[in-house]
Amino acid sequence: MKRLFISLTVLFLLAFNSVHAVKIEFHDFKDKQQERLYLQLIAELRCVKCQNQNLAESNAELATDMREKAYAMVVEGKSRQDVVKYMTDRYGDFVLYKPPFKSNTYLLWIGPVLLLVLSLFILVRRIRSPEDKTLETLNENQRESVRDLLK
Amino acid sequence: MLFGLNNDPKVIPSPFIGQAAPNFELPRLYKKDQTISVKEMKGKVWVLNLWASWCASCQAEHRVLTHFINQEKVPTVGLNYKDYGTEDYGDAALTWLERLGNPYYAVAVDTKGMAGIDWGVVGVPETFVIDKKGIVRHKFTGPVYQKAVDNELIPLIKQLREEEG
Amino acid sequence: MIPEIGHFALILALSVSLLQGVFPLIGSLTGKSHWVALAKPAAKGQLFFMLISFACLLYAFITNDFSVKYVASNSNTQMPTIYRVSALWGAHEGSLLLWALILATWGGAVAFFSKGIPPIMLARVLSVMGLIGVGFTLFLLQTSNPFERLINIPLEGRQLNPLLQDFGLAIHPPMLYMGYVGLSVAFSFAVAAMIGGKLDAAWARWARPWTNIAWVFLTLGITLGSWWAYYELGWGGWWFWDPVENASLMPWIVATALIHSLAVTEKRASFKAWSVLLAIFAFSLSLLGTFLVRSGVLTSVHSFASDPERGLFILIFLLAVIGSSLTLFAFRAHKLRSSGTFSVISRETGLMANNVILVVMTATVLLGTLYPLIIDAFGSGKISVGPPYFNFVMVPLSVALYLVMGVGFFLRWKKDDGTRLIKKLWMPLAASLVIAVVLPLLFISESSIHAGIGLFSGSWVALAALMWVVSLGRSPFKLPLSSWGSVIAHIGMAMTVIGITLVSLYDSEKDVRLESGQSYTLADYKFTFDGIKNYKGANYKATQATMTITQNDKIVTVVHPEKRDYGRDAMPMTEAGIDAGFTRDLFVALGEPLGSNAWSFRIYHKPFVRWIWLGGVLMGLGGLLAALDKRYRRVRKIVLDPVTEKSNKVRQGKNQGSTQQGAGA
Numbered sequence: 001m002k003r004l005f006i007s008l009t010v011l012f013l014l015a016f017n018s019v020h021a022v023k024i025e026f027h028d029f030k031d032k033q034q035e036r037l038y039l040q041l042i043a044e045l046r047c048v049k050c051q052n053q054n055l056a057e058s059n060a061e062l063a064t065d066m067r068e069k070a071y072a073m074v075v076e077g078k079s080r081q082d083v084v085k086y087m088t089d090r091y092g093d094f095v096l097y098k099p100p101f102k103s104n105t106y107l108l109w110i111g112p113v114l115l116l117v118l119s120l121f122i123l124v125r126r127i128r129s130p131e132d133k134t135l136e137t138l139n140e141n142q143r144e145s146v147r148d149l150l151k
Numbered sequence: 152m153l154f155g156l157n158n159d160p161k162v163i164p165s166p167f168i169g170q171a172a173p174n175f176e177l178p179r180l181y182k183k184d185q186t187i188s189v190k191e192m193k194g195k196v197w198v199l200n201l202w203a204s205w206c207a208s209c210q211a212e213h214r215v216l217t218h219f220i221n222q223e224k225v226p227t228v229g230l231n232y233k234d235y236g237t238e239d240y241g242d243a244a245l246t247w248l249e250r251l252g253n254p255y256y257a258v259a260v261d262t263k264g265m266a267g268i269d270w271g272v273v274g275v276p277e278t279f280v281i282d283k284k285g286i287v288r289h290k291f292t293g294p295v296y297q298k299a300v301d302n303e304l305i306p307l308i309k310q311l312r313e314e315e316g
Numbered sequence: 317m318i319p320e321i322g323h324f325a326l327i328l329a330l331s332v333s334l335l336q337g338v339f340p341l342i343g344s345l346t347g348k349s350h351w352v353a354l355a356k357p358a359a360k361g362q363l364f365f366m367l368i369s370f371a372c373l374l375y376a377f378i379t380n381d382f383s384v385k386y387v388a389s390n391s392n393t394q395m396p397t398i399y400r401v402s403a404l405w406g407a408h409e410g411s412l413l414l415w416a417l418i419l420a421t422w423g424g425a426v427a428f429f430s431k432g433i434p435p436i437m438l439a440r441v442l443s444v445m446g447l448i449g450v451g452f453t454l455f456l457l458q459t460s461n462p463f464e465r466l467i468n469i470p471l472e473g474r475q476l477n478p479l480l481q482d483f484g485l486a487i488h489p490p491m492l493y494m495g496y497v498g499l500s501v502a503f504s505f506a507v508a509a510m511i512g513g514k515l516d517a518a519w520a521r522w523a524r525p526w527t528n529i530a531w532v533f534l535t536l537g538i539t540l541g542s543w544w545a546y547y548e549l550g551w552g553g554w555w556f557w558d559p560v561e562n563a564s565l566m567p568w569i570v571a572t573a574l575i576h577s578l579a580v581t582e583k584r585a586s587f588k589a590w591s592v593l594l595a596i597f598a599f600s601l602s603l604l605g606t607f608l609v610r611s612g613v614l615t616s617v618h619s620f621a622s623d624p625e626r627g628l629f630i631l632i633f634l635l636a637v638i639g640s641s642l643t644l645f646a647f648r649a650h651k652l653r654s655s656g657t658f659s660v661i662s663r664e665t666g667l668m669a670n671n672v673i674l675v676v677m678t679a680t681v682l683l684g685t686l687y688p689l690i691i692d693a694f695g696s697g698k699i700s701v702g703p704p705y706f707n708f709v710m711v712p713l714s715v716a717l718y719l720v721m722g723v724g725f726f727l728r729w730k731k732d733d734g735t736r737l738i739k740k741l742w743m744p745l746a747a748s749l750v751i752a753v754v755l756p757l758l759f760i761s762e763s764s765i766h767a768g769i770g771l772f773s774g775s776w777v778a779l780a781a782l783m784w785v786v787s788l789g790r791s792p793f794k795l796p797l798s799s800w801g802s803v804i805a806h807i808g809m810a811m812t813v814i815g816i817t818l819v820s821l822y823d824s825e826k827d828v829r830l831e832s833g834q835s836y837t838l839a840d841y842k843f844t845f846d847g848i849k850n851y852k853g854a855n856y857k858a859t860q861a862t863m864t865i866t867q868n869d870k871i872v873t874v875v876h877p878e879k880r881d882y883g884r885d886a887m888p889m890t891e892a893g894i895d896a897g898f899t900r901d902l903f904v905a906l907g908e909p910l911g912s913n914a915w916s917f918r919i920y921h922k923p924f925v926r927w928i929w930l931g932g933v934l935m936g937l938g939g940l941l942a943a944l945d946k947r948y949r950r951v952r953k954i955v956l957d958p959v960t961e962k963s964n965k966v967r968q969g970k971n972q973g974s975t976q977q978g979a980g981a
Contacts, residue, residue, distance in 0.1 A: 023907075027827075094699055099701055127668070
């Protein structure tokens with residue numbers, strides 16, 4: 001019985017896969033800035049029941065509703081932070097494709113540049129003071145062989 | 152990696168646990184001229200169950216849920232999500248409850264689904280447990296089954312009832 | 317019957333791989349030359365059996381044999397034959413069979429085309445490839461058997477996801493797999509070289525053409541995937557930093573570093589450790605990619621399978637591969653010290669910086685892809701890492717890369733001089749700055765610093781490359797293919813970055829509602845909705861709109877966006893109407909009927925988007941030219957007699973050209 005319920009749970013989670021047709025909606029905005037804010041938000045917010053799609057691309061009903069909510073808030077004059085807070089209050093940081101800069105994401109945000117700087121630094125240091133410094137000088141016989149080889 | 156294999160990447164925890172339940176004031180399915188709101192449930196330990204007539208899993212959980220509600224005498228508000236009043240489903244919700252039985256204290260009609268979003272709905276069914284102070288204490292995603300009821304819900308209800316309002 | 321033959325052939329392939337993996341290797345270490353001699357025939361045998369196995373499954377698909385579970389789940393009689401063929405690799409089991417076949421093919425190719433490689437080395441290379449083959453055939457037989465039968469044979473199979481019923485997507489996996497698996501050749505050479513203990517320039521020379529060709533396939537495969545996503549998915553996007561996309565990008569970046577590092581190892585007997593490690597990591601990342609796609613660990617639109625048992629198998633295999641090769645590396649570390657020094661300003665430094673930046677880029681993509689998993693494992697919640705993150709961190713890394721790329725063309729080996737470089741480079745530098753600053757001001761209403769940076773990076777590399785050709789002084793037709801390959805590939809990179817910059821910053825889109833006869837103007841182009849009609853395709857029903865696009869009242873083109881319904885178990889598809897152009901794409905997607913003869917449309921203007929894929933094609937072409945350079949096809953007779961090696965070399969002197977130690981540039 002439990003297995004039945006588990007598979008139904010899985011079914012329910014999978015029930016709303018997005019359709020691959022484009023979902024076209026019409027929205028009116030006060031100005032270009034507002035429109036840009038809306039478009040930016042729906043690109044950065046995740047469709048929480050899809051297999052990795054943002055709100056802009058997803059055809060799922062929930063995504064449509066979330067877009068509605070985002071639109072309603074934007075035309076009300078709410079800021080980007082307001083909409084983000086609303087969504088994260090309800091869905092957690094999971095709903096953001098741009099992870100917030102928090103203690104658990106310091107490594108994520110700073111890591112790459114830090115790694116680059118560190119490795120380039122080590123690189124330059126290693127080149128400046130290489131390990132095998134001693135270059136043997138060849139004796140006459142060895143010079144002959146080298147010249148022959150290079151002919 | 153090994154952790155990842157056993158983990159389900161799609162189940163997201165509710166950030167509401169420990170927070171105040173989002174309010175709504177929605178028309179009732181059976182008493183059309185009245186509304187049901189979260190605020191009026193204050194002082195009680197209660198359950199919010201999101202369901203819809205088009206949802207197969209909701210039908211599957213219905214018997215277990217009804218049994219739980221009746222046995223523990225937990226006032227449960229059913230949030231009818233994107234169902235009654237929509238173009239696609241009309242009043243299918245009424246027939247559904249008639250057929251399967253109505254265990255709910257009240258049924259709130261959320262035709263547009265905005266209340267659901269307010270509660271962070273991902274799919275139906277979802278079941279929340281709210282304490283006397285109006286704080287959300289538990290979220291159960293998916294159809295409730297007997298074992299979950301016995302191990303999670305009943306002990307929690309008992310515990311919450313002992314707390315002060 | 318045929319599926320059983322296929323199954324049996326697979327078992328035989330496993331046995332042969334086992335033979336191939338074990339005996340030649342042991343023979344090479346114990347001096348048993350008849351065991352060593354098993355390598356080539358075993359590799360050819362493995363190829364033979366894998367071909368039979370694959371052919372059997374193919375037969376099952378073509379003849380609609382629904383008694384085979386895999387065929388019934390992925391194909392049906394209504395599908396055009398070509399898609400019944402490509403359905404073979406449309407899901408987990410079949411795609412894995414393709415992987416294994418391609419592995420056997422590369423093994424066979426190495427066995428056939430390796431006249432210049434000493435038998436002992438070749439035996440070891442083929443053994444390693446055999447062992448990898450064992451892993452995959454075992455995986456197939458244990459957890460993912462494509463030949464499983466159904467007891468109740470259905471009359472009709474399921475519909476293949478319509479998204480996969482497309483030419484571009486049909487060849488995308490084979491291309492990618494040719495790349496992933498090709499990297500196993502470089503890996504096998506590196507491991508074989510480590511086993512033998514001879515880690516000088518020779519193994520690099522032998523490995524180079526194979527690695528270049530693998531890289532070409534990977535480049536084309538990724539380019540195809542991006543292009544396909546753009547025209548098929550209907551939202552104008554071409555890269556989403558989805559885990560599976562990243563899984564293909566990471567081995568590609570490392571492979572890029574590898575092809576450059578192998579050049580240094582061959583020419584300067586330097587970068588020995590780099591080349592070995594990069595070869596190990598390139599292949600490991602290919603395997604990691606396989607793990608990610610098939611284990612359900614990460615959520616992705618591309619995910620094949622969500623099966624922890626399969627995931628566990630691949631994970632263990634991956635750890636075994638990485639673990640054993642790194643242990644071997646530790647063992648041989650002392651042989652991997654490069655002698656010879658180079659100064660801070662030198663080609664070596666440039667290429668090492670190149671390696672470093674590419675590795676950091678790979679690590680960054682890996683970090684971002686795995687981060688949600690790590691966070692979750694530590695109980696720190698669930699987060700998402702998507703395009704905003706990746707675009708943000710990859711930009712500075714790319715800029716650093718392109719800067720080095722431009723300079724790299726002119727750097728001399730061992731020691732170069734700053735003033736000489738400035739003399740050579742000031743012209744491309746100045747020209748690039750002009751392009752970066754002036755063009756946006758002239759043509760774009762809202763310029764941004766990002767546009768400037770992107771344009772600068774691209775022009776800098778392209779102009780430096782062209783300048784280099786000019787400065788060589790000889791007639792361009794006298795240049796070796798590898799030089800041409802290099803120039804073309806880097807120009808390809810320049811095109812891609814310019815395309816990415818311009819389309820990301822300056823594209824425009826609009827959702828409109830149009831009635832028959834109405835039009836909308838976007839970016840100077842007028843889109844007029846002419847009418848709508850229905851028609852029936854091979855296995856779908858379609859609704860098609862006609863849209864005329866004009867500019868300044870002159871007709872540019874007519875496009876036909878449509879929607880297709882593939883029937884019961886499939887989702888409706890949009891086929892966008894695209895007018896492709898060198899400097900811009902016009903893209904129209906059909907939406908829904910809105911009553912009273914009106915329909916919704918999404919219209920896009922995508923400037924320079926084609927440059928992204930043209931750049932990819934140029935990169936592939938460049939790599940191919942480099943691999944075909946005749947120096948790799950000259951068969952060298954090198955007598956490896958350890959006692960008189962030195963005297964032989966001196967005697968052979970003039971007649972042999974370069975010797976085993978890579979000499980000269």
